[in-house]
Amino acid sequence: xxxxxxxxxxxxxxxxxxxxxxxxxxxxxxxxxxxxxxxxxxxxxxxxxxxxxxxxxxxxxxxxxxxxxxxxxxxxxxxxxxxxxxxxxxxxxxxxxxxxxxxxxxxxxxxxxxxxxxxxxxxxxxxxxxxxxxxxxxxxxxxxxxxxxxxxxxxxxxxxxxxxxxxxxxxxxxxxxxxxxxxxxxxxxxxxxxxxxxxxxxxxxxxxxxxxxxxxxxxxxxxxxxxxxxxxxxxxxxxxxxxxxxxxxxxxxxxxxxxxxxxxxxxxxxxxxxxxxxxxxxxxxxxxxxxxxxxxxxxxxxxxxxxxxxxxxxxxxxxxxxxxxxxxxxxxxxxxxxxxxxxxxxxxxxxxxxxxxxxx
Numbered sequence: 363x364x365x366x367x368x369x370x371x372x373x374x375x376x377x378x379x380x381x382x383x384x385x386x387x388x389x390x391x392x393x394x395x396x397x398x399x400x401x402x403x404x405x406x407x408x409x410x411x412x413x414x415x416x417x418x419x420x421x422x423x424x425x426x427x428x429x430x431x432x433x434x435x436x437x438x439x440x441x442x443x444x445x446x447x448x449x450x451x452x453x454x455x456x457x458x459x460x461x462x463x464x465x466x467x468x469x470x471x472x473x474x475x476x477x478x479x480x481x482x483x484x485x486x487x488x489x490x491x492x493x494x495x496x497x498x499x500x501x502x503x504x505x506x507x508x509x510x511x512x513x514x515x516x517x518x519x520x521x522x523x524x525x526x527x528x529x530x531x532x533x534x535x536x537x538x539x540x541x542x543x544x545x546x547x548x549x550x551x552x553x554x555x556x557x558x559x560x561x562x563x564x565x566x567x568x569x570x571x572x573x574x575x576x577x578x579x580x581x582x583x584x585x586x587x588x589x590x591x592x593x594x595x596x597x598x599x600x601x602x603x604x605x606x607x608x609x610x611x612x613x614x615x616x617x618x619x620x621x622x623x624x625x626x627x628x629x630x631x632x633x634x635x636x637x638x639x640x641x642x643x644x645x646x647x648x649x650x651x652x653x654x655x656x657x658x659x660x661x662x663x664x665x666x667x668x669x670x671x672x673x674x675x676x677x678x679x680x681x682x683x684x685x686x687x688x689x690x691x692x693x694x695x696x697x698x699x700x701x702x703x704x705x706x707x708x709x710x711x712x713x714x715x716x717x718x719x720x721x722x
Contacts, residue, residue: 448650
């Protein structure tokens with residue numbers, strides 16, 4: 363059954379790497395950590411071990427940022443990963459948790475409908491009616507489980523959660539205790555418990571964190587990849603990982619297609635061509651690295667199932683247009699201007715220009 367899972371958790375997908383790191387890990391491990399902070403960083407950034415085993419990098423970027431994030435979790439401060447959409451906040455959160463506790467599935471997905479019961483605890487109402495407020499009637503949340511087991515709980519899109527629900531975390535983070543007033547008791551957090559939350563810049567102003575809650579977090583800002591090479595490497599790695607999980611053959615020659623997608627996204631995102639000669643209007647969307655990954659995955663699926671298996675401009679053009687044109691009026695104008703002033707002029711890019719022109 364496990365082989366048929368659409369998306370394996372990080373600790374399952376990279377189980378062998380974690381086991382090999384355990385064997386070589388000679389550093390001090392905090393309570394309830396399966397790897398030391400040094401080994402967690404090796405898992406995140408990649409390393410060739412003494413026995414020749416290759417640990418693949420999960421995060422391509424500034425090593426110091428990852429060291430700050432992991433070091434935070436050894437203290438009593440929670441960790442907030444902050445940045446633009448598509449800067450790998452959730453990816454990093456999952457892999458840090460997988461490496462530290464071996465269980466990345468204690469997750470609360472933040473939405474406008476996330477209630478206080480989803481954060482603290484709920485009740486089995488059938489049992490509540492028959493037996494009253496007893497311990498057995500409590501429905502444990504990921505937060506409560508993490509506190510009891512000394513694990514890390516992940517809270518995705520924290521600023522999407524209503525402000526009064528966010529503030530239910532303050533007692534948990536400051537006192538390391540979850541009160542249950544109905545039973546006149548509380549759950550005490552076991553050593554190893556902590557919280558990793560994510561939030562993105564585009565949600566600023568939706569439900570901003572209170573000053574009291576901000577003080578409980580150490581904030582690490584994950585930046586957009588600084589260079590085109592770094593972004594191409596990230597997309598290539600994630601596409602290979604996705605394709606392997608769904609048994610989709612990947613050609614060895616996709617790097618140049620990835621480079622073209624990343625170039626288009628970076629130019630539109632930055633409002634200027636890579637050579638700095640042409641100023642451009644930016645579309646309303648973010649055109650993040652995550653969207654470039656999605657365009658490539660969709661293109662490979664099209665090429666494999668509805669083509670000859672060879673990735674062509676036609677396979678990625680629809681994904682590019684779909685990512686750029688979110689506003690059917692303004693973004694369409696932006697894309698058309700970009701195609702005529704920049705895309706059309708690039709040597710060897712006529713195929714992608716024509717494929718995009720036929721769609722817009």
